[in-house]
Amino acid sequence: MPYQWMEGDVCAPKGFQAAGVHCGIRKNRSKKDLALIFSSTMCTAASVYTANKVKGAPILVTQQHLKDGKAQAILCNSGNANTCNADGIDIANAMCKSAAQALGIREEDVVIASTGVIGQPLPLDPITAAMPALVSSLGSDGSPAAEAIMTTDTCPKQVAVQFSLGGKPCAIGGISKGSGMIHPNMATMLCFVTTDAAISSEMLQKAVKQVADETFNMISVDGDTSTNDMLTVLANGLADNPVITQPGHEYDTFVKGLMMVCRQLAKRMAADGEGATKLLECTVTGAPCKETARKVAKSVVCSTLFKAAMFGEDANWGRILCAIGYTDAPFDIDKVGVTLASEAGQIEVCRDGAGVPFSEEIAKTVLSEKEIQILISMDQGDEKATAWGCDLSYDYVKINGDYRT
Incomplete structure (x- = not known):
């Protein structure tokens, strides 16, 4: 079966x-x-x-x-x-x-x-x-x-x-x-x-x-x-x-x-994160080891600035690179590429650690969906990992401002 x-x-x-x-x-x-x-x-x-x-x-x-x-x-x-x-x-x-x-x-x-x-x-x-x-x-x-x-x-x-x-x-x-x-x-x-x-x-x-x-x-x-x-x-x-x-x-x-x-x-x-409007799925491929793949994926979905950008449907890929960059793991940032994807399509925003020209209008359409994929290619090995998170909305603060009372 x-x-x-x-x-x-x-x-x-x-x-x-x-x-x-x-x-x-x-x-x-x-x-x-x-x-x-x-x-x-x-x-x-x-x-x-x-x-x-x-x-x-x-x-x-x-x-x-x-x-x-x-x-x-x-x-x-x-x-x-x-x-x-x-x-x-x-x-x-x-x-x-x-x-x-x-x-x-x-x-x-x-x-x-x-x-x-x-x-x-x-x-x-x-x-x-x-x-x-x-x-x-x-x-x-x-x-x-x-x-x-x-x-x-x-x-x-x-x-x-x-x-x-x-x-x-x-x-x-x-x-x-x-x-x-x-x-x-x-x-x-x-x-x-x-x-x-x-x-x-x-x-x-x-x-x-x-x-x-x-x-x-x-x-x-x-x-x-x-x-x-x-x-x-x-x-x-x-x-x-x-x-x-x-x-x-x-x-x-x-x-x-x-x-x-x-x-x-x-x-x-x-x-279903508190106040969330979007599910974020970050998949890292080509990592030098499993632990690095896990750390990079989770670093991205944990980034407060990135989560806020996803709530605003802003393709601010620099926040993704920043989160990757402060990950406590050894790798070459100059080989990293980033693509944003959803049911509305996908758009490459970074290649070899640097930005590439892309349509902000298309990016906005991609990020307007309820589920967003952040695809990170490290090109430094064969390991991969996926982490999940959500965007950060105004409602998160409202919910937690008076949670106890």
């Missing part, structure tokens, strides 16, 4: 259910704020987390729970990050205990996550009071859970893909949230992925790290690495494929499916 996108989300793989409710953490009763993902059987589990020295209490608890590489449920609230709170660990543990009792599993088998305002006490009572309703509403539609983990996101993000492993049909599905404080390092804002593939916890951890480096670690909205970033994958093995225990064809097949899901979610987060 070739890889095929399918309707669905974290409930697409066999044995998974999800739910989302409003419990009262958020003042707006129309916004769900508590999500649950549950597998009918125990899963191998793997996560990567923020590199920020300030880590939310949920991350610290989840790290302890996943030491054995096993989990069966994911509980996540929005509206409050449960970070920098004196009782944060106690609250996170109590949330796990409440979910575990309602589900009939061990609290150590619950992955816990939170997102929202930092430094505000997280009330426990609304969460425990809502737990029976949350568990009873578990079903085959993951949309309520995708909605419940949102903060400033304008839309839920969910995808699923199907393929085969060892002759058995398998699926991978995911949901994510992320709109601001997006500049991941070792993880993403919040992303939860499920699969019915059978894979050891060691190989799953290897796959998660590998995929995160190529997807979530290659996006940026505002250059801020959050305190609660987490990517967690649960694999329950119900596809009944031979268990993947070592690198090889089956592992590569699984990684490709996981890469597809995570890349799509990463792009959707970049496109």
